[in-house]
Amino acid sequence: MTVTIRTDTVDIELLEIRDFLAANHPFDQLPEDALAELPTMLQVRYFRRDTIISETNSLESYLYLIRTGAVEVFNIENEILARLGEGDVFGYRASHRPNQIEHHCTALEDTLIYQLSAQDVDKLCEHHTQFAYFFSSVVGDRLRDAINQATQVTSSQVNLITTPIRELIQRKPVTISPSASIYETARKMSKERVSSILVCAKGQLAGIVTDRDLRNRVVAEALDVNLPITEIMTFNPSSLKDDTFAFQAQLHMARHNIHHLPITHDDGIAGMVTATDLTKHQTTSVVYMVSDIYKQNKIERMQEVANKIPDLLVNMAVAEASADSVGHLITSITDAITSRLLQLAEERLGPPPVRYVWVAAGSQARNEQTAKSDQDNCMIIDDAYDPRIHADYFRELAKFVCDGLNACGYIYCPGEMMAITDKWRQPLTVWKGYFEKWIDQPEPMSLMLTSVFFDMRRVYGSRNLFREIAEYALEKTRGNRIFLAFMAGNALSHQPPIGFFRNFVLIKGGEHNQTFDVKHNGIVPIVDLARVYSLAAGSKAVNTLDRLDVVAEGGEVTSEGAHDLKDALEFICYLRIQHQARLIKAGEPADNFMSPDHLSHFERNHLKDAFSVVRTMQNTLSQRYKM
Template identity: 55%
Template structure:
């Protein structure tokens, strides 16, 4: 092979996706390639013209514009173009050299042969943007974590019987015990008018009947557990496990459409999954001190690392990590109430931000507040809730959930207010959308009740949704605020990196990666009057309300997952190397696969931001 052909081969081998090809495929490729020089200003093809090549930029720069002369892309060394023209048969855009350029032209027959013979090469040239991201995610999934069963399996999947074992509350204890024995079950549901009114377990029979010599001819309702905690059949096993740990119960009735569907037990869950994640969350409610809770939280980074390396989605990891945080906060609230006594008036402890959205990663601070009943009297009740907030926020900080840098915490008097005052806050933010109001809106519109009287939160949530839904002036400001977070992608589809400081030559996968998508989903949610909080749930619900197209939502969902899992892998690598966890990604730490598809994800976000600007601003 002469020197020129060797130079072409070596160049291709250094650039994606040619680096995915085996050596034998690369060896013969240079002979098929045509080398062309284009001076600045040369038009390579126009809309409607036939294109017979895949073009690769060796040196120089190429600009692509649509028929309306809108700039679509600027391409530099190692990048390919002309793919859409090959797929469609004719060009749909205009390509022009904006610098003196040296180009490699691969004939369409050779291009198609490589796509047919090498799947990894074909994946790269699948339809661009969101569709290529979907291909990338499918190709990228590998393995399965043992913990995944809990966060992907529905409760209904564990219901093995054709129907629940039930009886009326008036049957005798002996009759109920006979049914349990014949059916070989450890509990029986007690129903009345198709509603669950109680449950009796083998433990109840031992402790409340046999041990006390209770008359077994007496009606069952006298010894049953009344109004038991239930779970919906569509919930995940992880939620069931958490609920059983919280309530310290071994049997959990399941509802389907409000009616009894069966019972799952702790044995069912352990048989399905007996991994560290189960015991980690269950262990939270057994701890009696903050020191004990700290020991549990120390295990979270390894849990994240194992989930990521095992193939969990970012959506599932966020759900798991946030649920652990929820459990820690709930246990601290229980401990605070044990120390201070029962609350003097009803209250709801709220969480905001990533925890509220179930999107936490291995690096999280705390964001919270308290909604108080309007019967609250500062003089009479203020000290109690001030002490409760201090105990919980200090405890979270000791456990590793650091104090919020913006002081969005229940210890701040401003965020510990009666329901009526919270309504005034939101009313002012919506009616007078100044910069600070928009910042606070972005925080507090992602809110979830964690503990206490949830009706206070529901009341506030309903008020906010009704006031903001369809409010075009407010939505215009929210959309403008959402556009302040831009993906780190330059004109040449190169990464725009931080220069200088502690994070030199990196980009921020949180504020310029996932936050732009979160902002988009929040704006759509407010417009449609949605109650969903999780970003993925918001985008899916927004499609049903027709405030975003199905294709646009799919592209954003895939971009969100790819950016988020790249961020989690970065954090997992830092955990493995025992480094401080952050969100700043050095491009050199990524593979060609990650770099190219991350650019696709960022490009999707930029496209959807442009659509948002057109629709709302």
């Protein structure tokens, strides 16, 4: 006898299982009624750790969904294809990649599995195209891809974050030679139906002409249309490289109040992106926030904007944006606030008497801020600086900006590494002296300062000043193995919280009992490692992922090692963002103390892998520099 379930009861009773299905891809693609029915098609199985799963049922006859635990999938050569965790599917039609035929799998942990027969899968696919789509395309569930998956932008809200600008280019660039007349230009624009045209000489961008230029500079002025186009074009328009993220392009346009943005690549012009191209894609709140900041004249209003950062973090965490893009986004807000404060300060105090550059240090420099952090910044002034005459101006300027940042929630740096401190607001020569002293006498205090000030990025002010100090520092460190050894020793002072037996080493007692400090023991070690590699390679890169890319090419670390570190960093940061978002949602202040209890088995395992990678790299470094 078969007992059918009365639908009225199932809705309530198997809700637990239904909810789980609804939360996981591809079942989330099913409509409500199909979801309600789905649990009754399932069989539940349990596999002990290290046992073979496809023992009695071959992988072709069922689709498996992991309820708890973790599973490793192998191909016929016994090479591991994927490490799957809670909510992942495998088996029937789940993997269609050539050379990645799932052959057998084993339970990595004690695992509870829901299985759905092949016939039922086929039936569901027949009726639900979206569900079927999952099985038709290549959707690997390898857990190396876990990060990719997690960071795939699922909401259109933030997909500008991860999209490189080149993907928004609609067509080949429409260009015209500088020798053309205004008339010819206008003809070409209307023929090509474009609102702007690029003026190019020998493949290089010379200028840009827009509809508005034709209106304002030609028609309104009643200019002779036979004049060369160079009469009215905008020379050397600002452009961006084609690998810039779309949101950065949007920020750029918002900031400079332009609507047409030429995009370049290595060998010339790649195309043009207009404000409309960008708004076709959902605009992000970040862009609004930044353009908002540039409109503000009062600190109180900027404060309001800054107060939205936690919400933004939560949004991005929900959208599972990659940690890298979150870092870039949040930092771009900090940059915007800093720049706007400096603009306001200059308006108030008058233009600067000598050149200066405002430099961000630490995580802001690396584009790695998350929830609001301390401010780390400094000011480098031209050597023409005369303390008797100019000291007041720059003190006021720095005070205005640092106070403003503090008001916006970027609290004063406890180590006083801010431009408001006299020591960190000095002319170039003094700064060179600082670097020389730190490098020649790497005492603990110097090392701490170098780890902050070697991560520097210009935010506002003279590019040349910044380049001089950055190049000076690099030149001093390049090949200086003794200094690098001290840096290496310093990089080893924070160790991943993992014990000899791959157990988590947790803080005992106190406010943060049974947690670990994901910042100091998870992220800082990787950031420190990347800094040492990067200095040894003499690279200018500041962002940790960029640094790892550069050093892998230079051979300071193997590309495999760099890749592993990047993955580890991305995963740890991703967990931290999720953790902070969880706290913010609960109305608590964001912190860095994570408890392994809040992680799934899969996450815990993967985190341990990440920590092991860091430990291996630290050991190698310590051996090389004998510290």
